[in-house]
Amino acid sequence: MRSQYYTFKPKTIVLRKSGKTYGEIQKIIGKSIPKSTLSYWCHNLPLPLDYQRKIKDYNKFNLNKARKIALAVNRVKREKYLSGIRDRNAKFFGNINLKTEKLALAMLYLGEGSKWKSHRGLMLGSSDSDIIKIYLKLLKNLYNISTKQLRCRVLYRADQNINSLQRFWSKITKIPFKNFYKTKPDPRTVGKKTLRQDYRGVCVISGGGTEVQLELEMIPKIVFLGP
Numbered sequence: 001m002r003s004q005y006y007t008f009k010p011k012t013i014v015l016r017k018s019g020k021t022y023g024e025i026q027k028i029i030g031k032s033i034p035k036s037t038l039s040y041w042c043h044n045l046p047l048p049l050d051y052q053r054k055i056k057d058y059n060k061f062n063l064n065k066a067r068k069i070a071l072a073v074n075r076v077k078r079e080k081y082l083s084g085i086r087d088r089n090a091k092f093f094g095n096i097n098l099k100t101e102k103l104a105l106a107m108l109y110l111g112e113g114s115k116w117k118s119h120r121g122l123m124l125g126s127s128d129s130d131i132i133k134i135y136l137k138l139l140k141n142l143y144n145i146s147t148k149q150l151r152c153r154v155l156y157r158a159d160q161n162i163n164s165l166q167r168f169w170s171k172i173t174k175i176p177f178k179n180f181y182k183t184k185p186d187p188r189t190v191g192k193k194t195l196r197q198d199y200r201g202v203c204v205i206s207g208g209g210t211e212v213q214l215e216l217e218m219i220p221k222i223v224f225l226g227p
Helices: 005-017 022-029 035-042 051-093 098-113 130-145 164-172 211-225
Strands: 123-126 151-155 203-205
Touching: 005 022, 005 035, 022 035, 098 123, 098 130, 098 211, 123 130, 130 164, 130 203, 151 164, 164 203
Parallel strands: none
Antiparallel strands: 123 203, 151 203
16 A cells, blocks of 8 residues: 555655755655655665765754753753752841851851961952952941952962953952052963963952951851850
8 A cells, every 4th residue: 555645755766866864855845754654765765975974964963952952951940940049048048137147257257268377367368259249248247347448469360461350359349449459470370271261360358457357267166166
């Protein structure tokens, strides 16, 4: 018994000889002819010399397309996942009090700040702009230390532009440009390309006094190790 698509066989053969894929043949003819039927009609037909290259390019294109779709899907899933974490914790913490803020600042300084034994006075550095923003906000809330009272220096790599970096960190911190120390690039990076395009160097904030520094160092010990 002949296939219901038999009338399309001659055109199918012509298209296949010209190097069309089965998918392209289906689109050109405008019929969803089963690929098993197309294969049966065309299995012994000679194909153009560049057909394998075409299939290779076609598969590569589809693979790249599939990867982009997968990345987009994963991005949406991740955003949904992170949004859930944000919402859950926003409800849990609500409006925190000054005691909680001070403990948060002390723990932040414990991890990122310079300790009294090596440096007198507050000093904290990070390449993460969010950490810097949190630090400055807590200093303002708890000790009324404004950005005008602070100094800043940027540690950077040899292939980076210090003026551009200082403008970036001045915008992030609201510290006046005149309060930035002059710095030199890390000599170990000379001749080495910075691979991370979003790397803006390490922003080091100083100022605020030794008493605040000692207090912040003492708080975690009191809370977790006892007075």
